Amino acid sequence: xxxxxxxxxxxxxxxxxxxxxAPAFAADITGAGATFPFPxxxxxxxxxxxxxxxxxxxxxxxSSGGIKQIRxxxxxxGATDAPVKGEELDKDGMIxxxxxxxxxxxxxxLEGFQPGELRVTGPVLAEMFxxxxxxxxxxxxxxxxxxxxxxxxxxxxxxxxDGSGTTFNWTDYLSAVSKEWADSVGKGAxxxxxxxxxVGGKGNxxxxxxxxxxxxxxxxxxxxYVKKNKMNFMQLQNANGxxxxxxxxxxxxxxxxxxxxxxxxxxxxxxxxxxxxxWPVSTASFILxxxxxxxxxxxxxxxxxxxxxxxxGKTLATELDYVPLPDALTAQIRSKVWNQVAK
Numbered sequence: 001x002x003x004x005x006x007x008x009x010x011x012x013x014x015x016x017x018x019x020x021x022a023p024a025f026a027a028d029i030t031g032a033g034a035t036f037p038f039p040x041x042x043x044x045x046x047x048x049x050x051x052x053x054x055x056x057x058x059x060x061x062x063s064s065g066g067i068k069q070i071r072x073x074x075x076x077x078g079a080t081d082a083p084v085k086g087e088e089l090d091k092d093g094m095i096x097x098x099x100x101x102x103x104x105x106x107x108x109x110l111e112g113f114q115p116g117e118l119r120v121t122g123p124v125l126a127e128m129f130x131x132x133x134x135x136x137x138x139x140x141x142x143x144x145x146x147x148x149x150x151x152x153x154x155x156x157x158x159x160x161x162d163g164s165g166t167t168f169n170w171t172d173y174l175s176a177v178s179k180e181w182a183d184s185v186g187k188g189a190x191x192x193x194x195x196x197x198x199v200g201g202k203g204n205x206x207x208x209x210x211x212x213x214x215x216x217x218x219x220x221x222x223x224x225y226v227k228k229n230k231m232n233f234m235q236l237q238n239a240n241g242x243x244x245x246x247x248x249x250x251x252x253x254x255x256x257x258x259x260x261x262x263x264x265x266x267x268x269x270x271x272x273x274x275x276x277x278x279w280p281v282s283t284a285s286f287i288l289x290x291x292x293x294x295x296x297x298x299x300x301x302x303x304x305x306x307x308x309x310x311x312x313g314k315t316l317a318t319e320l321d322y323v324p325l326p327d328a329l330t331a332q333i334r335s336k337v338w339n340q341v342a343k
Contacts, residue, residue: 029302032059033066033079034165035203037100037285039224041079043316044309052308054301062203064163064189070094070288076298078288081165082189086264093291096265097337098284099306101323102222103251104170105281107208107231109217110136110153114232116245119144121237122177122272122280128218129157129174130181131195136216154197158210158219161200163189169283170220173271177280220281223247224320238280239272246279248321254282255323261332292342303338 031041038060045056059069063080070078071092079099089096106125108118120128124140127133133140137150160167171187185191193200199214201207204225211219212229223246226233235243244250254273260266270282287306293299310333314324325333 028055028057029077029298029305030057030075031066031077031079031287031302032061032069032075033288034063034081034285035060035205036063036081036102036104036166036222036283037079037322038204039222039228040100040313040317040320040322043320044305044313047313047316048305048308052304054305056305060203060205062160062162063165063168067288070290073290073294076289076293076295076302079285080288081283081285082168083263083265083267083284083286084288085267089265089288094288095291095337095340096267096286096288097333098260098266098325098329099287099309100317101251101255101270101282101284101325102224102321103246103254103279103282104166104173104220105223105226105246106234106236107211107219107221107226108234109211109213109215110151110232111215112151113148115226116233116235118148119235119237119243122173125234125236126174126178126181128155129159129193129195130185131157131197134195134197153216155195156214156217157193157195157198158207158214158217159193159198159200160190160203160207162202164203165189165283165285166204166220166222167191169269169271169281172269173281176272223251224322227321236280238276238278239274240276240278242276244277244279246321248318248323250277250279251282251321252323254278254280255284260329261336266337289341291340296343299341300343303341307334 041058049055063082066078066080069075136153168189175182175187201210204221207219208221208225208229211217237243253275254270272280310330317324
């Protein structure tokens with residue numbers, strides 16, 4: 001005869017067994033960091049969960065936040081667009097690898113112009129972000145856009161308010177094309193913005209919202225946010241002197257000559273890359289993981305996710321105008337980088 005007490009014991013034991021095995025089937029992956037790749041990570045996560053049942057909990061909090069979270073060991077992986085230097089990776093006991101390639105774009109709020117209709121060079125763009133060019137009808141902008149009637153409207157610079165890999169790449173580019181910017185502002189995940197008229201926004205999302213809200217604004221966001229928010233953008237002159245528009249083809253052209261293993265942690269810069277079709281502010285977004293993780297099961301699940309993304313997530317990436325990594329490179333990442341992670 002089954003007593004009430006023995007029945008309760010049986011139910012309790014079954015419940016404990018279920019709790020013990022549940023993580024093996026629903027071990028959601030945790031990550032945090034860059035807002036730059038968030039649109040494609042979200043698409044990958046949705047498709048991956050449908051296929052495998054494993055979810056990805058990714059916090060889009062900015063590159064600096066992602067580095068802090070992985071160092072605090074509160075997530076399985078951190079994501080950053082500003083690559084961590086080799087000596088810091090060694091000190092922290094971490095690996096780093098690129099996951100996706102995209103581009104950062106100068107976006108504007110100026111009535112009467114179509115996306116890509118206005119042109120700008122790197123040095124002139126730097127003067128706009130320094131506040132030296134403060135009106136849209138400045139002679140330098142007029143000279144670059146003959147036949148266009150530019151308004152006597154104030155320029156408001158919109159920048160990131162949080163520590164950001166997008167800012168690192170943007171200021172890396174401005175430093176490459178303007179000695180004055182390099183000497184007075186420099187590059188970093190956070191900088192002191194010199195323009196008198198400037199507004200901060202949190203994440204790519206915040207910058208996009210502020211540019212769309214403020215008349216006469218100029219800012220910088222990852223291209224997926226340009227498409228999502230139907231934003232106006234400027235064509236940019238590249239290192240070969242050609243004016244180009246942002247898209248997956250011009251990002252891929254910039255990445256074509258990248259020598260990924262020339263720098264420890266694969267943290268190369270692609271800004272101002274050579275090539276007639278190269279977009280000047282192309283960049284990779286990177287993943288940080290521990291070589292000897294505290295939770296080896298979660299770490300293995302994260303690598304399974306990126307393995308799936310590299311092999312099956314390419315179409316989803318190109319639909320958002322990101323550039324998937326070439327197969328030859330992902331094979332090298334598997335053999336040279338992932339093999340350093342303890343299982």
